[in-house]
Amino acid sequence: MSKPFLKQLQKILPTESILTDASECLTYGYDNSRRHAQPLAVVFPTTEEHVQQIITICNQHNISLYARGRGTGTTGATVPVNGGIVISFEHMNKIIHMDEKNRSIDVQPGVTNLEVQQCAAKHGLFWAPDPTSAAFCSVGGNLAYNSAGPRAVKYGTCRENTLGLRAVTGNGDIIQCGTHTTKGVVGYDLTRLLIGSEGNLALITQATLKLLPLPTAKHTLKASYQSMDAAARAVSNIMAQAVTPCALEFMDKNALDMVRSYSSSELPTNAGAMLMIEVDGHADTIQRESEIIKLASQVEGHIQTDIAQTKEEAHALWQTRKALSPCLRKIAPKKINEDVVVPVSNIPALINALDRLSQTHDIKIVNFGHAGNGNIHVNLLVNPDDKNEMKAAENCLNDVFDLALELNGSLSGEHGVGLEKRNFITKELGKTEIKLMHQIKQVFDKNNILNPGKTLPEM
């Protein structure tokens, strides 16, 4: 790192807000994709002015800048591949204004999802996005990836639950977009353009999140089916009536077999697929609503549906699903976890074809995920130290992506592109669309300072 560059950084940030020691910087080069690149330095802004000044200096010195929340992303989108500096939003973690009367909250990007939920819950509210990493991941990261989670099936993703943003563009301009209201149509929708752009256009410095009233009651249902086809029919049936569950998760046969072999979870012997369903609402109506969902779950090939009404019963029902992750970690600690998405009715075709791909490439594949959105977590159980297996996995992944697109789907439902899927993007997006996106990038970030080498493929 050049001395003049460092000197300028030191002018704007206190000493403790700059890391330059290689060993201290090391961990900031990782994310949950396990990819790594060593950053030149790590900076910790605490104000919007800091962010603007850092971007300005990076532009002056042509140094790449990689925004980082808490590194829970799975695609390498925060890894500083270009030898640039990492801008960590860890210290920009204030809740600026809780506006319970208008169901909204203004936060800095470094606040964790959990902190938002805790603050909102005090006022009987919640923010819909609930990625698995909610306890650790930052709101800025959630917005950068448009992360969701199980609740998206009823409440939508970040795009449907964010009212407005403040951000600094790659050119160093502070912008404000969106509203503090639940409707607004003045000017182009820059808010959603930034959400999901993976720190590629502008760095978010403040977000106005749309909150929803916290349901006062929740029921958990567990439904088992003879086959994935039957379970998928049940998903369609459940989604075709007026009571929408707040989670509609599934596990395929391979996932169930794994849980059977490695845990003591109770499962019908003939179960070839399982749905975990959560229904939320008002205490006075929840009983009837979960009965309606139970009825909708009973399609041909259905084995049984249990409704849990107490926390203990719900805990017992979740055991099978909860046993899965430790099982997967035991068997394949470095599995590849993709998150393709297909229209709900194509889930059986996807799962059947994945079984065939598993055989063709001789790779064990376990599927589970957000059935209500058709968002399937496809887990390739591989050993990354086995080069042959990794080569086969690469070919297999290629086929998995082709398959998702053939089935009218998309490469990613919530994990995003980052580095992991960057080379596959041309399968989904045409040349014209990619060119347009590059030109938009150019408008926001003319020197390509922000997160270069990610999200969009080279032109």
Next chain:
Amino acid sequence: MSKPFLKQLQKILPTESILTDASECLTYGYDNSRRHAQPLAVVFPTTEEHVQQIITICNQHNISLYARGRGTGTTGATVPVNGGIVISFEHMNKIIHMDEKNRSIDVQPGVTNLEVQQCAAKHGLFWAPDPTSAAFCSVGGNLAYNSAGPRAVKYGTCRENTLGLRAVTGNGDIIQCGTHTTKGVVGYDLTRLLIGSEGNLALITQATLKLLPLPTAKHTLKASYQSMDAAARAVSNIMAQAVTPCALEFMDKNALDMVRSYSSSELPTNAGAMLMIEVDGHADTIQRESEIIKLASQVEGHIQTDIAQTKEEAHALWQTRKALSPCLRKIAPKKINEDVVVPVSNIPALINALDRLSQTHDIKIVNFGHAGNGNIHVNLLVNPDDKNEMKAAENCLNDVFDLALELNGSLSGEHGVGLEKRNFITKELGKTEIKLMHQIKQVFDKNNILNPGKTLPEM
């Protein structure tokens, strides 16, 4: 219109798809803002290729192109102010694919909102956006303005209910964006960027709309209050619990007084504000849900809440609201109807300040609208033939917009900008944001062919 230009149009379109006669073109120069400009010609594409070819020819001849659905917009966004040609999507009105299993429908832009609802209803589904003009307005128009309607309070606007688009940019490139799934995070969100851009960036040729299950039951509630403050407290209270109504409309004191004077609708004499509430859901739970809403409606200053359970009872409750529009038409046939939006808790402050503005500018103002979204239809009852009154109205409007922004709101919740609000946009958007939007416009439409002179102010 130059002969070579017309000749080229005639090459690609059949004779009946081009109007050049001034009297035939006349009506296509209007929209519901009552503004008018005479188009050079009107063209009626039936295919995406037509749209692309028309845009290409317009680029070659530097002729402006104004997209038009059914002309129900209220801001002049389709008026061909620059002496260009109007591209009417009336004949591009096919439902391409109804996918009931995946709750989506692919349509051409000229399909009316009603046609979508009718097709979806056959499969027990509906599309959430429901502008008042639903029977006539086109989906293309809905998307161009991000139109909503009462149901937005529960189900969101076009942005939350559109999965993907096909479009032709102002540069003549066909693009496809979004997905056929309810989640998707590959590339920038061009879908929402186009929605609400008022035919300014690209012309939509196909839309994949997200459908929702049609509720099987609906209850209507009518609640009256001593004051607007009390009604607004009730709105906050209703929105703070877990049962969200599918409509939460209000009328202020002036609106009620008008109905009292000009119709026989029954109203408590001491009512200073009224809420019309609709609750939808499942037949088995609706009774309890409307009781929950009724309970939430009973704040201090509440007079009474009636629940209608039959169609006839609902019809009776709606009478007051339905009497309003004919009253307004009788008193001020050419009223100015604005649609500012403020955070819900600021509704009383807005209404009180509007009363003061009414006195200051000596203009009668009547307010009603979508209280659940804070989206207030502010009606200035003016006579457009009275120049002094129109001058006062202009000053008053200026103050209304300042007021909405002071109250943390926006100039428009659903009508959009078009011509009507173009000169006021700099109140809400900063120079940096407007410049960025112009640059984005430049990326999509380098020759500024599409809808010039609208939506964004001059730089």
